[in-house]
Amino acid sequence: MHFQLNSKCYKELKQGMYGALGKPMEGCNQWPHYPPNFKELMEEYISLCTEVSRKIMRGIALALGGSPDEFEGERGGDAFWVMRLIGYPGASTANGKCTSENDIGCGAHTDYGLLTLVNQDENITALQVRNQAGEWISAPPNPGTFVCNIGDMLKILSNGLYESTLHRVINKSQTYRVCVAFFYEPNYDAAVEPLEVCVRKRGGTRKFEKAVYGEHLVSKVQTNFVT
Numbered sequence: 001m002h003f004q005l006n007s008k009c010y011k012e013l014k015q016g017m018y019g020a021l022g023k024p025m026e027g028c029n030q031w032p033h034y035p036p037n038f039k040e041l042m043e044e045y046i047s048l049c050t051e052v053s054r055k056i057m058r059g060i061a062l063a064l065g066g067s068p069d070e071f072e073g074e075r076g077g078d079a080f081w082v083m084r085l086i087g088y089p090g091a092s093t094a095n096g097k098c099t100s101e102n103d104i105g106c107g108a109h110t111d112y113g114l115l116t117l118v119n120q121d122e123n124i125t126a127l128q129v130r131n132q133a134g135e136w137i138s139a140p141p142n143p144g145t146f147v148c149n150i151g152d153m154l155k156i157l158s159n160g161l162y163e164s165t166l167h168r169v170i171n172k173s174q175t176y177r178v179c180v181a182f183f184y185e186p187n188y189d190a191a192v193e194p195l196e197v198c199v200r201k202r203g204g205t206r207k208f209e210k211a212v213y214g215e216h217l218v219s220k221v222q223t224n225f226v227t
C-alpha cells in the first residue's frame, strides 16, 4: 500500500533577505522524523545536484559562445533550488482503461528555472517530452543518468536558442512510480534577460523581456500548484 507522495523543499531564504519579493517563499522546510537520516541524506543529494548543475551550466555557457562564468555572480552565483519527490500510483486497469490522468500523471508544462535533473524510477517509462515537430516522445529512464530539462529562465538567457522543454508524465504501468526532480534555478532575485552573446547570435534581436526569477516562481507556484 502506498500513499500519494508529493513533497517539495526549497532552498531556505534568510528572513528579509529579498524583502517583499522573498516573503511568499520564506519559512523552514518540514522534514519528516522518519526515516531519521532523511534530512541529512536529502541535503547531501541536493548539494551534489547543485554541484553537477553548476558544471553543466558552465558547459552550456561555453556552448552558447559565452564565458564559463556567464551563469555565476548575480545570475546564478547563489542559485536557488527546488527539490521535489513525486509518487505516481500505477494505472488501474480494472475497467480496461487508465483512470483519470491527473491521478497517474502530471499535465504538460515547462519547468521554471535553468535546468532540471530528473531522477526516474528504473523500468517505468512515463515521462514524455514534446519534440520540435510537436510529437510527444518518451524519455525512458536510463540507469545511472538524469533526464535534463531546460527551464524558462534558460530560454530567456539564451535568447530562445534553447527552448524550455514541454513535458508531461503518464504512468500507464501497473507499478507505483517515484521520481526525484531537482530544479536548479537562478539567484532568487536575479533579473534574467538574454545574454549579449545570444542577442548577437540572433542578429541583435532581443526575443524576451527581462524577468525577475522570484516573481516568475511565485506567480507559477500561486497559479499552478500541481506542476
Ligand SMILES: O=C(O)CCC(=O)C(=O)O
Pocket: 084, 086, 106, 111, 118, 120, 127, 167, 169, 179, 181, 227
Ligand atoms: O515525474 C517526472 O518524471 C517529471 C516531473 C516533473 O516534470 C516536475 O516535477 O516538474
Ligand SMILES: [Fe+2]
Pocket: 109, 110, 111, 116, 167
Ligand atoms: Fe517538470
